[in-house]
Amino acid sequence: MKKILICLLIIFSSFMVLTGIGVSAKQLSVNGKTTSAVVDKGIVDAVVADTTEVQTRLKKWGYYTGAIDGINGPKTIAAVKAFQKKYGLTADGIVGPLTAAKMGINLSTSSSSSNYNSNDRYLLAKVIYAEARGESYTGQVAIGAVVLNRVKDSRFPNTIAGVIYQPWAFTAVNDGQINLEPNQTAYQAADDALNGWDPTYGCVYYYNPATATSKWIWSTTKVTQIGKHVFAV
Amino acid sequence: MKNEKIVSENFEENKKSNVQESKNTKKKSSAQKAVPILIVSIISLLVILMCLLIAYYQVYKSNKQNANILEGVYASSYYSMVDNVNNLAVDISKYQTLTTKESKINTMNDMQTDCNYILAGLSVLPIERDNAVNATKFFNQVNGVCEAYTAILNKNEDLTQEQELLFAKIGLVLGQIKANLNAQNQGMYDNYFNFIDAGIFDKTGMNELSASMGDLSKDSIEYPAMIFDGPFSTALETKVVKGLGSEEISKEQAEYYLKNTVYSGRDVKVNYLSETTGTIQTWDFSVEIEGKRFNAQVSKLGGLLMSISGYAEAGDSIMGIENAQEMAKTFANNIGFENMEAVWHEQNDNIAYINLASMQDGVILYPDLVKVKVDLTSQEIIGFEAQNYALNHVNRDMEFLLTESEVEDVLGFDYNILKTSKALIRLDDGKEVCTYEFVLERIDGDYFYYINANTKQIEKVMKLVQVKDVQKLI
Numbered sequence: 001m002k003k004i005l006i007c008l009l010i011i012f013s014s015f016m017v018l019t020g021i022g023v024s025a026k027q028l029s030v031n032g033k034t035t036s037a038v039v040d041k042g043i044v045d046a047v048v049a050d051t052t053e054v055q056t057r058l059k060k061w062g063y064y065t066g067a068i069d070g071i072n073g074p075k076t077i078a079a080v081k082a083f084q085k086k087y088g089l090t091a092d093g094i095v096g097p098l099t100a101a102k103m104g105i106n107l108s109t110s111s112s113s114s115n116y117n118s119n120d121r122y123l124l125a126k127v128i129y130a131e132a133r134g135e136s137y138t139g140q141v142a143i144g145a146v147v148l149n150r151v152k153d154s155r156f157p158n159t160i161a162g163v164i165y166q167p168w169a170f171t172a173v174n175d176g177q178i179n180l181e182p183n184q185t186a187y188q189a190a191d192d193a194l195n196g197w198d199p200t201y202g203c204v205y206y207y208n209p210a211t212a213t214s215k216w217i218w219s220t221t222k223v224t225q226i227g228k229h230v231f232a233v
Numbered sequence: 234m235k236n237e238k239i240v241s242e243n244f245e246e247n248k249k250s251n252v253q254e255s256k257n258t259k260k261k262s263s264a265q266k267a268v269p270i271l272i273v274s275i276i277s278l279l280v281i282l283m284c285l286l287i288a289y290y291q292v293y294k295s296n297k298q299n300a301n302i303l304e305g306v307y308a309s310s311y312y313s314m315v316d317n318v319n320n321l322a323v324d325i326s327k328y329q330t331l332t333t334k335e336s337k338i339n340t341m342n343d344m345q346t347d348c349n350y351i352l353a354g355l356s357v358l359p360i361e362r363d364n365a366v367n368a369t370k371f372f373n374q375v376n377g378v379c380e381a382y383t384a385i386l387n388k389n390e391d392l393t394q395e396q397e398l399l400f401a402k403i404g405l406v407l408g409q410i411k412a413n414l415n416a417q418n419q420g421m422y423d424n425y426f427n428f429i430d431a432g433i434f435d436k437t438g439m440n441e442l443s444a445s446m447g448d449l450s451k452d453s454i455e456y457p458a459m460i461f462d463g464p465f466s467t468a469l470e471t472k473v474v475k476g477l478g479s480e481e482i483s484k485e486q487a488e489y490y491l492k493n494t495v496y497s498g499r500d501v502k503v504n505y506l507s508e509t510t511g512t513i514q515t516w517d518f519s520v521e522i523e524g525k526r527f528n529a530q531v532s533k534l535g536g537l538l539m540s541i542s543g544y545a546e547a548g549d550s551i552m553g554i555e556n557a558q559e560m561a562k563t564f565a566n567n568i569g570f571e572n573m574e575a576v577w578h579e580q581n582d583n584i585a586y587i588n589l590a591s592m593q594d595g596v597i598l599y600p601d602l603v604k605v606k607v608d609l610t611s612q613e614i615i616g617f618e619a620q621n622y623a624l625n626h627v628n629r630d631m632e633f634l635l636t637e638s639e640v641e642d643v644l645g646f647d648y649n650i651l652k653t654s655k656a657l658i659r660l661d662d663g664k665e666v667c668t669y670e671f672v673l674e675r676i677d678g679d680y681f682y683y684i685n686a687n688t689k690q691i692e693k694v695m696k697l698v699q700v701k702d703v704q705k706l707i
Contacts (some may be wrong), residue, residue, distance in 0.1 A: 155373075157356035158373070192616060199509070201512045
């Protein structure tokens with residue numbers, strides 16, 4: 001009977017773990033952002049430190065040696081702990097307000113409304129990373145430029161979010177790769193595109209001729225090819 | 234002897250019987266042991282099955298909930314779109330009966346609101362690509378017409394008869410879309426249409442809605458080009474290159490220019506990649522310099538550097554922004570972009586974007602902008618962009634009828650002037666106007682005002698805002 005009970009207990013625990021019930025909510029890593037709760041004078045705000053920003057700064061100061069990929073993995077946590085030790089902070093690996101302040105990072109609260117442009121930059125970096133992370137840097141800038149060219153074109157939605165999330169416009173949105181956290185290269189490519197770089201000179205379409213299945217792409221006019229992507233109008 | 238034999242036989246028999254008994258006991262004992270294991274296994278299997286069923290139910294429930302949420306989003310977008318198409322049709326009819334400027338402006342504002350709601354719906358609904366493109370374009374252009382006409386009326390000017398007639402043409406096309414949409418809407422009522430169940434994920438269920446939008450053929454309405462030289466313009470698709478001259482260079486000349494002018498005196502490897510046949514036609518190369526790789530484009534017309542694309546790792550900024558501006562100016566000057574001034578910069582960690590504008594008789598020509606990207610760690614130019622310069626750079630005839638002090642009173646009160654300049658700017662409708670640029674410090678921040686130097690009208694106001702660590706003009 002004891003054995004049976006133990007068996008049942010093990011099966012039940014495994015089920016709970018598999019279905020994600022009962023996960024500790026002390027620290028969550030969502031989309032590359034380390035989230036922690038801060039209680040200050042009775043006001044609770046979700047405070048978010050951008051992992052990419054944390055990694056960039058820690059790498060610059062020599063605490064972090066890994067890739068700037070936006071993932072709050074063991075290397076990043078170890079680097080944060082090392083930084084915290086150096087500055088006499090509690091070495092818990094979490095970038096809370098004190099650590100962020102020491103790093104010179106402004107923590108944005110969830111109620112912030114003045115980040116219109118940083119949303120554009122973030123969305124653009126996401127689509128660039130999801131669609132072209134294997135391409136050359138110019139190829140990545142070109143993807144960002146196509147999105148921005150669509151925003152300016154009357155045939156497409158008038159916002160970056162509208163263009164990116166238009167149904168069936170981008171494969172990466174359909175298959176969920178858009179939710180991957182962009183790396184530093186994608187952010188810089190987004191910055192270039194937002195600053196006017198457009199290696200395609202006005203293209204609003206691109207496709208990979210080796211994998212493209214839609215018939216309409218053959219009715220477009222090819223302008224250039226960068227890496228695997230053909231850019232067209 | 235015989236007795237001995239019998240004893241031995243008995244012994245053997247006993248031995249066999251004992252072995253058999255022992256085997257039986259063992260069997261019995263293992264059978265007894267197997268029963269609880271069997272029970273545990275069966276219960277375990279049942280529990281696993283139950284867990285799987287619960288997990289499946291949870292996934293099913295979650296999918297159903299997500300589908301319901303999506304259905305809600307599609308339904309609200311669709312009904313809002315249909316309502317606003319009807320509202321737009323009514324507003325266009327109303328407009329044609331109006332006679333005063335004020336009432337026309339108010340109605341056109343309503344029409345723009347209708348268009349914005351319709352466009353928001355269109356960007357969400359899963360409409361087949363070609364049809365969505367046509368519909369989006371149509372409503373964007375109606376929006377653009379209203380914006381342009383409102384601007385004309387706000388200047389106290391009248392619309393021409395031709396301009397007024399455009400609304401009648403738009404009304405006709407809109408009437409067709411409205412009829413199609415309303416018929417489909419009725420069909421949805423009759424058939425209890427559900428977006429998700431209609432198979433939108435395989436793009437087949439929305440055929441009717443797509444067809445409703447597909448009636449908008451690309452050239453159904455001819456728009457006056459002068460109005461649509463702006464952001465939502467068809468004219469954007471047919472840009473004219475004014476700033477590159479007419480002489481075409483060869484691929485070899487472009488390569489020579491990169492090696493001997495752009496990267497003069499440097500150990501550089503240049504490899505031809507391809508050509509770009511867009512608005513601006515270019516020869517495209519990969520450039521390797523001191524272990525770093527860039528892509529560079531040289532215009533076929535005029536043989537000027539159009540772009541360098543390069544990435545830099547994060548690092549400490551060794552170079553100051555003033556030095557970066559000087560470096561950018563010198564670089565631009567050396568490669569054929571003469572008389573440029575640094576007019577703006579944006580710094581993102583160790584990357585600086587320097588905006589250089591062409592100058593003519595002390596006037597900043599903002600449409601002729603060149604951008605230079607500088608890595609403040611390696612103190613190298615890693616990016617360059619000259620599309621605007623290539624499209625717009627010509628020698629202009631500019632007129633400044635009013636003086637700076639004559640236009641200053643439109644700035645209002647409570648400000649300090651930090652800087653003033655003469656500037657040529659491009660408006661949203663594509664027109665270039667001569668202005669005075671005033672950089673003002675107000676209590677809530679710094680502003681850039683552009684006052685028309687001939688009409689005293691405020692053409693543009695931009696505010697300096699801090700977005701994360703970067704200053705932007707919005």
